[in-house]
Amino acid sequence: MGTKTVDEAAAADVKHDDETVDATEATGVSGVTDTPDVVAETEVDEIEAAKEEGAAGVGQGAGAVVSAGLGIVSLTGSWVGTVASARESLIGQLQNTQSSSVAKMIKEGYGDAWQATALWGGVFALVALVVGVVVLARPAFGAPGRPQAPWIKSVAWAGVSLGVLGLFLAVLKYTDVLLGLPSAG
Secondary structure, three states: OOOOOHHHHHHOOOOOOOOOOOHHHHHOOOOOOOOHHHHHHHHHHHHHHHHHHHHHHHHHHHHHHHHHHHHHHHHHOOHHHHHHHHHHHHHHHHHOOOOOOHHHHHHHHHHHHHHHHHHHHHHHHHHHHHHHHHHHHHHHHOOOOOOOOHHHHHHHHHHHHHHHHHHHHHHHHHOOOOOOOOOOO
16 A cells, blocks of 8 residues: 555545545556555565575585685695695605615605695695585485576586596695606616
């Protein structure tokens, strides 16, 4: 139910005393039948539904972003991998003496550090892969009737892809197929 402005009232030649004039009668617009109570209830229901959808999508969206972030970390390296690499390098230096062969010094000083970096990169890649798959599989187990937002699927697929790529590269680095240690012989 609406009220008229001064121009609408003059155009429709309707006098305003203490009665309320329906704007649809004066302007010729038809089909508006909701009363303020029905409109308010409908708006409240729509707001509650949007909140429920938003609450469900927030966790999935966050999971997708975490998956993509971990995938990037698996490719670029992390602080944990750097610390593990430095630790292995230090242990290798402490274990080597001057009488050690060059091959042993290279392996213990640099090879173990390289493998530690690859191992932590693989861990981050595996976590990115698992989180991405869980985000993609969540609608099938949670609320099958509600579709997942397209951006969540895209970011989760990016996380899965980066996780697979990071895991593949970590395995290649760990096994010395990719950038293996130089031979000392």
